[in-house]
Every structure is written in structure tokens, then in C-alpha cells.
Amino acid sequence: MSRRHVRALVTAAALLFAVTACSVAAPQQDQSTAPALPRGLNPEPGTDIPRKELKVGFTPYGDELIGVIGARQGWFENAGITFTQPDGLQTDLAKSLTPVLEGQVQVGSSYMPAIVPQLDTVSNVRAFMVSNVFMGNRILAPKGRYQTVDALMAQGQTFQQAASTVMAQLKGKTLLLPDGTAPTFYTLSLKQAGLTLDDVKAVRLSEPDIIRSAQAGQDVFAAPEGAVGQTQLQEAGWEPLITVGQIIKALPPDQTLELRNAHSVYVTTTQFAEANYNTLLRFSGVLYRIIDQLEKDPQKAAAQYTDYVNSYTGSNLTVAQTASMFSNGLYSLRGFDQAGQFLTDTNDPSNLDRTVAARIANLKAGGALVRDHSPSEVSIATQVYEDLRAYRTATDGLLAQLPDGTQKARAQELYAQFDYLDAYRVALAAKAAS
Numbered sequence: 420m421s422r423r424h425v426r427a428l429v430t431a432a433a434l435l436f437a438v439t440a441c442s443v444a445a446p447q448q449d450q451s452t453a454p455a456l457p458r459g460l461n462p463e464p465g466t467d468i469p470r471k472e473l474k475v476g477f478t479p480y481g482d483e484l485i486g487v488i489g490a491r492q493g494w495f496e497n498a499g500i501t502f503t504q505p506d507g508l509q510t511d512l513a514k515s516l517t518p519v520l521e522g523q524v525q526v527g528s529s530y531m532p533a534i535v536p537q538l539d540t541v542s543n544v545r546a547f548m549v550s551n552v553f554m555g556n557r558i559l560a561p562k563g564r565y566q567t568v569d570a571l572m573a574q575g576q577t578f579q580q581a582a583s584t585v586m587a588q589l590k591g592k593t594l595l596l597p598d599g600t601a602p603t604f605y606t607l608s609l610k611q612a613g614l615t616l617d618d619v620k621a622v623r624l625s626e627p628d629i630i631r632s633a634q635a636g637q638d639v640f641a642a643p644e645g646a647v648g649q650t651q652l653q654e655a656g657w658e659p660l661i662t663v664g665q666i667i668k669a670l671p672p673d674q675t676l677e678l679r680n681a682h683s684v685y686v687t688t689t690q691f692a693e694a695n696y697n698t699l700l701r702f703s704g705v706l707y708r709i710i711d712q713l714e715k716d717p718q719k720a721a722a723q724y725t726d727y728v729n730s731y732t733g734s735n736l737t738v739a740q741t742a743s744m745f746s747n748g749l750y751s752l753r754g755f756d757q758a759g760q761f762l763t764d765t766n767d768p769s770n771l772d773r774t775v776a777a778r779i780a781n782l783k784a785g786g787a788l789v790r791d792h793s794p795s796e797v798s799i800a801t802q803v804y805e806d807l808r809a810y811r812t813a814t815d816g817l818l819a820q821l822p823d824g825t826q827k828a829r830a831q832e833l834y835a836q837f838d839y840l841d842a843y844r845v846a847l848a849a850k851a852a853s
Contacts, residue, residue, distance in 0.1 A: 453795060454545065454689045454692050454693050454799060455693050456692060456693060456696050456799065456802060457696050457697075457806075459806075459809070460806075460809060460810065460813060460843070461696075461697070462697070462810075462840060462843060462844045462847070463697065463844070465844070465848075466826075466829075466841075466844055466845045466848045468498065468499035468701075468838075468841050469499050469697075469698075470499050470501070471499055471500055471501070471695070471698050472500075472501045472502070472503060473500055473501070473502060473503070473525050473526055473698070473702075474502075474503050474508065474522075474523065474524050474525045474526075475502045475503070475504075475507040475508065475524065475525070475526050475527060476507060476508040476509070476510035476512060476518055476519075476523075476524035476526075476527035476528070477506075477507040477508070477509070477510075477527065477528050478510070478511050478512045478513045478514075478527065478528045478529060478530070479509065479511055479731045479732050480513070480530075480645055480646070480647070480683075480732075481645070481646045481647055481728055481732075481741065481744050481749075481750070482550065482551050482553065482646065482683045482744075482745075482750045483513070483528035483529070483530070483550075483683050484528070484724060484727065484728055484731065485550065485706070485709050485710075485713065485720075485724070486507060486528065486685075486705075486706065486709070487506050487507060487723070487724040487727050488709045488712065488713070488720050488723040488724050489705045489706070489708065489709045490502060490505065490506060490507065491506070491723045491724065492723060494705045494708055494709070494836070495702070495705050497705075497836055497838070498701040498702070498704060498705050498836070498838050498841070499698075499701060499841075500698065500701060500702060500705070506727055507527075508523070508524060508527075509731060510523070510524055510527065512524070512527045512528060512529035512530075512533075512686065513529050513530040513533045514533070516529070516534065516537065516541055516544050516686075519544055519686060519687070519688060520541065520543065520544065520688070525687060525688075525691055526685060526686070526687050526691070526699075526702060527685065527686060527687075528550075528683065528684070528685055528686075529546070529683075529684055529685070529686045530553075530681075530682070530683055530684070531546060531549075531680060531681075531682040531683075531684050531771070531775065531797070532680055532681060532682075532778065534546070534684075534686070534797055535680075535775060535778050535779060535782065535797060536782055536787055536788070538779070538788060538790070538792045538796060538797065539788050539789055539790055539792075542796060543688050543689050543690070544686050544687070544688060544689075544797070545686065545687060545688070545689055545692055545797060545798060545799045546682075546684035546685065546686050546797060546798045546799070546800050547684075547685055547686070547687060547692060547699045547702075547703065547798075547799050547800055547803045548684065548685040548699075548702070548703040548706055548800055548803060548804075549682050549683070549684050549753070549758065549761045549762065549771060549800050550683050550684070550685070550706055550710060550752065550753075551682070551683050551710075551750045551751055551752045551753065552679065552681050552682055552683070552750075552751040552753075552761075552769045553646070553681040553682075553683060553749070553750060553751075554662075554663055554664050554667075554681070554748055554749060554750065554751050555644070555645070555646045555649055555663070555748075555749040555750070556604040556642070556644065556662065556663035557642065557649060557659040557660075557661065557662040557663065558589075558594070558605070558608060558640055558641070558642045558659065558660045558661050559633070559640065559641045559642065559643070559649065559652050559653065559657040559658065559659055559660065560640050560641075560657060560658065560660050561656060561657055561658075562656050562657060562658040563658075565585070565588050565660060566584055566585055566588065566660075567585060567658060567659065567660050567661075568581045568582055568585050568659075568660065568661045568662075568665055569659070569665075571584060571585065578665060578668075578669035579611065579669070582608070582611035582612070582661060582665075582666075582669075583611050583612045583613075584612075585611075585612075585660050585661055586608055586609050586611050586612035586614060586660075586661065587612040587614070588660075589609065589612075589614070589618075589619050589640055590612075590614060590618050590619065591618070591619070591620070592619060592620065592638070592639070592640060593619070593620040593622055593637070593638070593639040593640065594616075594619045594620065594621050594622070594639070594640045594641075594642065595622050595624055595629045595632055595633060595639055595640065595641045595642060595643075596621055596622065596623050596624070596629075596642050597623070597624070597625075597626060597629065597642065597643065597644040598623040598624055598625055600644050602616060602621075603677075603678065604663055604666070604678065605621075605642060607666060607670075607674075607678070608661050608666065611661075619640075622639075626643055626644065626645055626648050627648075627733060629641055629642075629643045629648065630643060630648050630651055630652060633652055633657070634652075634655060640660070641657070645732075646744045646749040646750065647728065647732050647734045647736060647744070648734075649749065650736060650740050650741075650743060650744055650749070651734060651735075651736070651740075654740055662748075663678060664748060666678070667679060667768065672768060675768075676773070676774055676777040677774065677777050677778050677781055679768055679769045679774050680769075680771075680774035680775060680777065680778050681769075682761070682769070682771060682774075683750075684798075684800070685702070685703070685706065687699065692799060697840060699803060700803060700806060700807055700810075700839075700840045701838060701840060701841070703803055703804075703807060704807065704836070704837040704838045704839060704840070705836075705837070705838075707754065707755040707758070707807075707837040708836055708837045710752050710753070710754050710755075711754055711755070711837070713745050713752060714745075714752060714754055717742035717743075717745050717746055718738060718739065718742045720742070720745075721738045721739075721741040721742035721745075722738045724741075725737070725738045725741040728741060751769070755807075755837060758804055759804065759808075761800075762800055762801040762804050762805075763801060763804070763805070771794065771798060771800060771801070772794040772798070772801070775794040775797060775798070776793070776794050779792050779793070779794070807839050807840070808839075810839035810840050810842070810843045811834070811839040811842075813843050814830065814834055814839055814842045814843045814846050817830070817843070817846035817847060817849070817850050818830060818831065818834070818846055820850060820853075821846065821849050821850060821853065822853065824849070826845055826846075826848065826849035826852070827846070827849055829845050830842045830843075830845040830846040830849065833845060
């Protein structure tokens, strides 16, 4: 994995960099009004699943490549969706949204913190599905050489006591940081010991160079920002001194709200969503099916795409190491039944609208955004999720009324595949025929 831009709360200066680096598309027509999407159940007539070929692009990070898991098992084809490229197009939509804006990619994976800073100039891109929250930010050191927050807290220290001791070890030492990434996690970590980045020798490098330098035997601390790089170092005998999860758990929510806006999302344009809304429902259903497999059998899921992760990101992970990224806290997946926490529960620490609103407010306060904006300008994910849930509920009611038979079995099969739209269509037809 080469780099993951804007992986944390962004200061005004870093955000201005992100806006400059990412907003390279031509000025867009204002699309900030709500998209004209169907409301309620709006299935196509009949029971055959419509076929749709899509230009799908996947961003080169472990969590944002999970669509390949479904593609290689034929799950998108089950939902009537084919890709113009079998494994999707290789395009980093966390770095630039230009391929989406120019129609080279119709649907793709991206990263919400990379989208929000562009709202003044890019108003035509919406996230329609949230797959997970990235919880991977951490500072690593060779195992056993330094004290860690985990070890000190296990001895009875509070987080504040442990973090102060641990971060004080970095004073005057070299800290390898990702080039082009906002320093918020690192500054907040150092703050626990009364330090700033000026108190360490901060060296900005590309992700591969961080890994190479860390493994060269130098006395350094390393903070690779991608789960692949972190996994490589931890498998090589490094351990976390402090993690973003520890900070989020220990500090008051108002201090970490933006730090929790680390959602991996799937995006499209407003116009595509308006014209192909049911396709987005089906696409989202496949993603929930993939997440279900990652949670129940991460080894099997990882085996589907580890070779592609390695070829695309330049890493050399085993299947077990890839699977571990989804079980060791780097990625916080939410299956279908838990996805509402991201989207509808405003008390959830990672609620999308709440964290996006906080990011917008801080961006505007820092001068990186000039105009007023709202979370609805970057996401239709809540409606997509609620519509899928409505189809599931309606299908439950129909299935309960149907006698056993071919159509009921087909509806149940689609239901098990998280294709609630087509399960409803088949069950509705079966009910009408009964």
C-alpha cells in the first residue's frame, strides 16, 4: 500500500494541501441540492434481475479493495452487475475524484475525509455505502525495546499516565511519518506527554520508504498509515506504542469527533445515482455480503484477493496477514445489522453525519472551506441503507405468507445474498401468483 492520504483530523494547512492535491477536476456545476431519488419501495416489474455493466474503480488499500472479493466469487454477477475490468479499474479515488467526475469511473471506493475538504469545488459526488471505519493509526517500535500504553495500563496506570510515559520516549528521536498526511493523530499523541512535532525528528517518507527505513535497523519510530504497511512491520516484530483506538476510547468525545470521521465509502455522481438507484442498492447488497464473509470466515475472504492486494499495493502479505487486518482492529467493519449505527444512530461515536458535520465546521473555521455545507452534500448512504432495510422488512412479511415452492426458495436465496430488492420482487410475484 503506497499511501493513504488524509487519514486523520486535518489541520488547516494540511487541508489546504489536500484540497490543492485532490481537487484537480474542472469546476463543477452546483449539485448541492438533494438528488431526486426514489422514495420507498420502487422495484422494477418482473422477477428477472436487470443486467448492468459498470465502470468500477477500487482504491489501493486493503479495506477499499474488498469489492474484488465479491467480484472473484461471482457475487456481483449474481446481482446483475458486471465490471468493465474483471477486478475493477485501478484508480486511487482517495487521492483524486477526477475519474468519477469525468465518467471514467461510475462507482468506486474512496475515503470520506478526502472528499469533505473538496466541497467548495466538488459538489457532484455522493457516498452511497459505508463499509467500515479505519482504526489503524498507530506509532510502532521494535517489540520489547520501549514501554507501550497497553503494557503500562495492564500494570494499573491510567491512559493519561501511560501515554505520557510512552510518548516522552520519542523526545529527540526520529519519527517516520507518511508524506502528505495530516499530523493530527501524531500531534494529539505527543500532546499526552506535553510534546509537539517540533520535539521529535519528524521525517516524511512514502509508505514503502517508511517500511524500508524501519527495517534497516535504525533507532527510529514508525507510523505507516496504511493497514498493509502496519501489518508488514508488526509481522516483522514491531508493536504499537499507542493507537488511535486508545485515544478515542480515553479522551472526551468532543476531542476526537473528527478523528472518528475515518469512513471508507463507495461513491458515485448525483446523476448516476438518480438514473441507477436500484443498481446502487444491489451493489451495496453485495458489499454487505462481502463484509458478512469477512466477519465469519476472514481467511476464505482474504484468500480471494490477497494476490491482488500484493500486486496492486507492492506488498508481500500472506493470506493470514491479510485476514488479520480485519480481525486485529485495523478496520472496524459493520455488517448489515450494525450499519445503522454508522448511519441512523446519532449517539454512535462514528455516526457519519455527526462526524462529517464536525469536519466541515473545523474546515470552515480553518479557512479550508469558504461556503456553508451539510453532510447531505456528500452522502446518500442513509437513504440507501434505510431502503434496503425496508425491502428486507417487506420481504420478511411476504415470505411468512408464502407456501414452500420454487419462487419462495429463490426469494430466500436472494435474501441470503443480501439482495433484498430482488428477494422482494420475487416474493411479491410469488404472492400475486398464489
